[in-house]
């Protein structure tokens with residue numbers, strides 16, 4: 503999905519956004535309180551079976567102990583969630599929290615031209631809140647504009663607004679006229695300049711390095727590239743390669759030197775292979791990946807983030823008869839047909855699969871429906887749960903902090919009714935959300951806020 507950010511050229515460069523740290527608790531507002539969370543079952547994020555019963559002790563925003571053998575501190579508040587399953591806070595590795603969902607394609611385009619950046623920034627806070635309440639405590643937010651993602655990440659980190667911990671990209675980097683050129687589809691000259699590295703649009707390895715450095719300078723936790731065309735862009739084919747091998751090599755090399763992970767939007771096989779060869783950490787969507795591309799990923803340990811909710815959301819619009827511009831509709835139909843087959847091939851080959859949803863292409867807050875889409879295509883429920891917890895934590899480079907219920911990890915804990923291994927759709931009913939020891943939702947107890 504592209505985020506239009508057409509007035510970027512007016513953003514004063516003197517804004518002191520430089521050298522901002524990531525979304526991790528800079529200003530701790532964590533209650534020093536000790537909680538004991540109890541439930542009939544627990545998924546620890548890595549085991550092949552649920553643990554019964556579930557028990558997690560939380561102190562100072564971290565997990566102090568796990569398992570029913572742990573001794574319960576005298577001053578602890580015990581929260582017994584009953585017939586439920588405790589899980590690590592869920593992770594969505596592909597969101598666009600700063601993209602407002604609208605079924606009206608033209609209105610969505612116009613909103614980004616009409617609304618002030620301030621209004622757009624405030625709008626995004628609703629997306630953050632609904633995502634957290636769905637049980638998603640961390641997101642990798644992959645492509646924004648006007649520094650909306652940096653602002654939202656920091657506001658969440660500083661407890662100004664509730665939302666998931668965010669890893670942000672600043673811009674998604676791509677070629678002139680490609681999927682990540684936010685000026686494509688508009689008449690030449692409309693924005694007074696041709697998009698360039700400051701907008702995330704690059705041509706040639708030198709500009710590629712420069713754009714990575716700019717994103718890093720202005721607050722990116724990771725680097726996103728558009729290696730092929732996309733569905734929701736007007737002027738490109740969905741599967742064409744859009745960056746050269748040299749450009750991708752430069753982007754990934756520079757990003758990794760700066761200790762930033764990389765993700766490539768890629769539908770077509772050729773663009774994906776270039777990204778994989780360059781050492782990309784994940785392929786996003788992967789719709790038309792062939793056997794060779796999947797084998798390369800398997801061999802190198804490259805993650806696939808299949809974003810099944812994106813075509814699912816577009817299919818819902820098609821079914822409702824929503825107007826979709828004809829070039830986009832044709833691309834969407836081709837992508838929907840191919841994506842499921844590719845997922846099943848990747849699963850059979852044992853390619854690492856992360857959970858990511860492309861939130862914003864479908865209404866924010868429905869992220870956890872991705873789990874059942876993966877299970878419907880043959881993934882074991884326990885493996886689907888791993889993909890949205892420990893696998894994503896590994897992909898994000900945060901395996902030491904989140905993704906499992908283990909002593910010393912941040913206290914990101916959610917609960918769902920019943921048993922999500924028996925019925926994966928229980929993850930769509932998260933009723934308890936704790937992030938870094940703070941309870942944001944508890945529909946079963948007096949501690950609800």
Ligand SMILES: [Zn+2]
Nearest residue numbers: 503596598860
């Ligand atoms: Zn996307």
